[in-house]
Amino acid sequence: NPGATLSLRLIPYSESLWLLVARDVSRLLQLEQMRRDFVANVSHELRTPLTVVHGYLDMLDPTDHPEWAPMVAEMQRQSQRMTQLVEDLLMLSRLESQDSLPAEEQVSIAPMLGTLRREAMALSQGRHEVTVQDDAGVDLFGSNKELHSAFSNLVSNAVRYTPAGGTITVRFRREGRGVALEVVDSGYGIPASHLPRLTERFYRVSNSRSRESGGTGLGLAIVKHVLNLHQAHLEVSSEVGQGSTFACVFGPERVRQREPSEVPS
Numbered sequence: 008n009p010g011a012t013l014s015l016r017l018i019p020y021s022e023s024l025w026l027l028v029a030r031d032v033s034r035l036l037q038l039e040q041m042r043r044d045f046v047a048n049v050s051h052e053l054r055t056p057l058t059v060v061h062g063y064l065d066m067l068d069p070t071d072h073p074e075w076a077p078m079v080a081e082m083q084r085q086s087q088r089m090t091q092l093v094e095d096l097l098m099l100s101r102l103e104s105q106d107s108l109p110a111e112e113q114v115s116i117a118p119m120l121g122t123l124r125r126e127a128m129a130l131s132q133g134r135h136e137v138t139v140q141d142d143a144g145v146d147l148f149g150s151n152k153e154l155h156s157a158f159s160n161l162v163s164n165a166v167r168y169t170p171a172g173g174t175i176t177v178r179f180r181r182e183g184r185g186v187a188l189e190v191v192d193s194g195y196g197i198p199a200s201h202l203p204r205l206t207e208r209f210y211r212v213s214n215s216r217s218r219e220s221g222g223t224g225l226g227l228a229i230v231k232h233v234l235n236l237h238q239a240h241l242e243v244s245s246e247v248g249q250g251s252t253f254a255c256v257f258g259p260e261r262v263r264q265r266e267p268s269e270v271p272s
């Protein structure tokens with residue numbers, strides 16, 4: 008099969024012999040590409056009708072029919088959720104089709120932490136104590152937009168999976184010669200058996216709690232892809248009933264000195 012993509016594996020056979028197993032994975036790769044294209048096309052096609060439905064729903068005013076109010080509110084909530092799902096699917100398709108970041112730039116950490124703090128407080132609506140800590144004194148190098156959506160997903164999870172009265176801390180710290188952005192919560196926690204599968208699309212620890220909390224099930228899949236594109240990785244530690252820590256760990260090649268204007272005097 009000329010032009011085929013082969014997967015090669017070397018397996019120990021006996022003390023002095025090894026087996027080389029070659030498998031033609033061209034068809035598998037082709038099917039995977041078809042799956043990606045299909046998801047991307049469906050999401051794209053759903054976008055316009057959803058925008059129209061969402062727009063008109065927002066204009067509905069049930070003042071003359073108060074009995075309609077709860078139904079209108081529920082329709083608005085569900086259409087908002089569907090819109091978010093489509094946006095997340097499109098983002099994931101875009102990330103999957105990239106081998107590298109389209110544009111890289113200095114990612115200033117101080118304003119990023121400020122934005123994450125405001126987002127956490129808006130979502131929490133005063134139910135949690137939110138703190139940010141800027142301990143590393145350096146910046147990152149990568150894609151501002153993509154990194155913001157990854158960090159933002161972790162912050163939104165921390166708020167959604169932490170009961171009222173809990174704490175949420177976003178910390179940027181040194182990790183070996185690199186750095187890590189860490190989101191720590193004092194929430195429900197995750198049983199160890201679920202940790203290896205958390206970043207799979209639509210994987211959920213507790214279906215009912217996750218659905219009620221309003222997520223799309225794609226947040227951590229997005230985080231994983233964004234980090235991959237930055238040659239970074241996600242480390243998760245958690246204890247049920249105590250809380251969870253999600254750390255995005257970046258190597259030294261992603262560390263940049265802060266612009267002079269941002270260095271505190």
Ligand code: ADP
Pocket residue numbers: 160164165168192194195196197205209210211212213217218221222223224225226227228251
């Ligand atoms: P979702 O939209 O369902 O939150 P995610 O991909 O962001 O999807 O997360 C996958 C699952 O991991 C969630 O459904 C939830 O069960 C679990 N999870 C994620 N973050 C946390 C957290 N901070 N605390 C407890 N569970 C979490």
